Amino acid sequence: MNIKIVGAIVAIAVLLFSVSRCSSSDKQGSTLSFVQASQLDSSMDAKRKEVFSKWLSALEHKKRIKNKYYKKTYPAYVEMDVLGNRRVLEIDLKPDFHWHVSAGHLLDEFPQMHIKQTMNNGKSLLSLYIIERDGFKVFTAVWVSNSVFSREAKKLQAYGVYPPDFE
Numbered sequence: 001m002n003i004k005i006v007g008a009i010v011a012i013a014v015l016l017f018s019v020s021r022c023s024s025s026d027k028q029g030s031t032l033s034f035v036q037a038s039q040l041d042s043s044m045d046a047k048r049k050e051v052f053s054k055w056l057s058a059l060e061h062k063k064r065i066k067n068k069y070y071k072k073t074y075p076a077y078v079e080m081d082v083l084g085n086r087r088v089l090e091i092d093l094k095p096d097f098h099w100h101v102s103a104g105h106l107l108d109e110f111p112q113m114h115i116k117q118t119m120n121n122g123k124s125l126l127s128l129y130i131i132e133r134d135g136f137k138v139f140t141a142v143w144v145s146n147s148v149f150s151r152e153a154k155k156l157q158a159y160g161v162y163p164p165d166f167e
Contacts, residue, residue, distance in 0.1 A: 036165040037130040044160025051159065053088040058104055061086045065101065074099045076152065077127040077161050078140040086140065091155050097145035107137035117143040124149040127156060128164040
């Protein structure tokens with residue numbers, strides 16, 4: 001069998017397995033069991049606080065992305081508070097890759113977005129932040145091109161932020 005066909009079959013099997021695991025939630029139906037948020041090294045809190053942007057409203061954050069504010073940097077990690085405000089850890093942007101950020105969506109929507117970014121758009125999940133807001137789990141996530149994931153993950157680790165874990 002052609003190696004590309006075998007690879008495609010394996011990819012489809014992994015995708016189907018991931019989708020079935022995405023659908024499974026805990027007894028309260030409030031969290032996905034297959035993914036854990038980015039881990040933060042608490043010894044790097046001060047360094048992270050130095051480089052975070054000011055807190056931005058959801059509208060300000062959306063305008064920055066829509067108006068192409070990010071030309072020399074990109075939002076590699078985005079935190080959100082219970083009011084929906086966001087603060088961003090920006091990293092230098094090299095022109096050799098694409099990124100996508102999604103913020104303020106229910107965690108239940110994550111599997112579809114993740115599949116779209118990874119399978120359809122060739123990206124890897126760089127960071128994931130999850131917060132409980134009004135009784136619902138809400139996430140912010142950043143995906144980057146597969147070709148630069150390792151390099152960008154190392155840059156983020158310099159601030160004590162590690163890519164999310166998949167179980």
